[in-house]
Amino acid sequence: METSGGGTAQHHFVCPISLQPMQDPVTAPTGISYDRRAIERWLANGHATCPVTGRQLSLTDLTPNHTLRRLILSWHPASKVAPDVAPTLEPDDPEVVVLVAKVMSPTSCPTADVLCEAAASAAVSITARRCMVRAGVQWRVLRLFSSCGKTSSRAVMPTVQACLALLDALDVSADELRPLLSGNHDLVDALTHVLVMLENGTYSGGGGNTTRDSAVRLLDSVIESADVVLLERLRPELFRAVTAVVRDRTVSPGATRAALRALLNACPSGDGKNRVLIAEAGAAHEAIELELSSWPSSPSAGKSRRVTELVMALLARLCSCAEGRAAVVAHPAGIALVAKRALRVSAATDTSAVRVLAAVCGRAASPEVVREMARVGAVGKLCCVLQADCDRDVKETAKAVLRMHSGVWCGSPCVSAYLLSRYL
16 A cells, blocks of 8 residues: 555554554553554453453553654654555445534534434444544533533533533543643533532432443543643542442443542552542542452453452552551451452552552551461462562562561461571
8 A cells, every 4th residue: 555655554553453543552562552542442341362462461561652653653743643544434424414513513502412412323333423523523522511510500410411421422532632631620620520419419310320430431531641730639529429439339340440540540659649638538448349349250350350450559559658558457358358369360460469568568567467467368478479470579579578577477377487488
């Protein structure tokens, strides 16, 4: 295939899933690169393997491929994609064109009925979705939601619900949200208001769970694309509302994962304030309860595995503050659950679990916590980590914890003195 400038088509710029030029390439440990949006959707649909090689794959295994992204941009910087590999689009449906015109009307705001009709069309037709995205429907709806979502009037609730349904159908990505979020906090304020209303039961519209699912998925994309300034503005009531989604077993599994990712991304490395607020919202307790509720199923399979990885990553992040450590220790099954999940799910879970155990059993750990570590098998699991095929840093962390309290654990009937003496 030839480009307009005579160059040969670069097939390695095309995502193996979507067969479209990659906008945000990420690379799996298998060496295969995918567009982030396509591979995340693949994993969210219940798959747990690399689409090309069939090897196990999770979100935490993906690495941004900045070199490939620069190559794509340098090859065709104007459109940011390679024009010769772009798929041939079907002609726009006349009914969709009419819908788009109604949504984008410069003289009036679209009604809730029009937005719902557009959402239904985008949800079942890729062609309709592409037509709407090309017309910029997502921007119009995001601004409408940002305006209506901050009010408590019952009259606007159908519009708010319809906006969320359409944005969910359009699958607005974090990359698409970044330009809108720059210096603009209205969208986050609107999402906070809607989620708090849903948590308090003051939302009077129908389909409350569906609305909450859509809202938390949008929040997940917003927080992923947020800068430091925006993250610092997140309010305690938002974290309480998102934690309520983790607690609610009636929401969809996708919404639960979105809530966990939103909490995890809201407290990046170096941000102590949000970690404290999330811990105070009860997120550590609810994450443990969520993981306990999935124990009858295999933690290494599909969706359960991804939930476990997110739960353990969130606990590890929260345990970097005193409030988070206290919450894990205070839960009757906290330490036992973390120890149980180590060496059973994935390398990412092993890393997070050892970090949690090292945090709660540090130098400031109480004698009760040190004894509980031995009683629930956490010490034995740390010894197993030293024997397993784990990363060197993980093993060093486990060894440091064992050395720190070896004097207490060597005399415990719950710990094998042979194992401790062998590795220490």
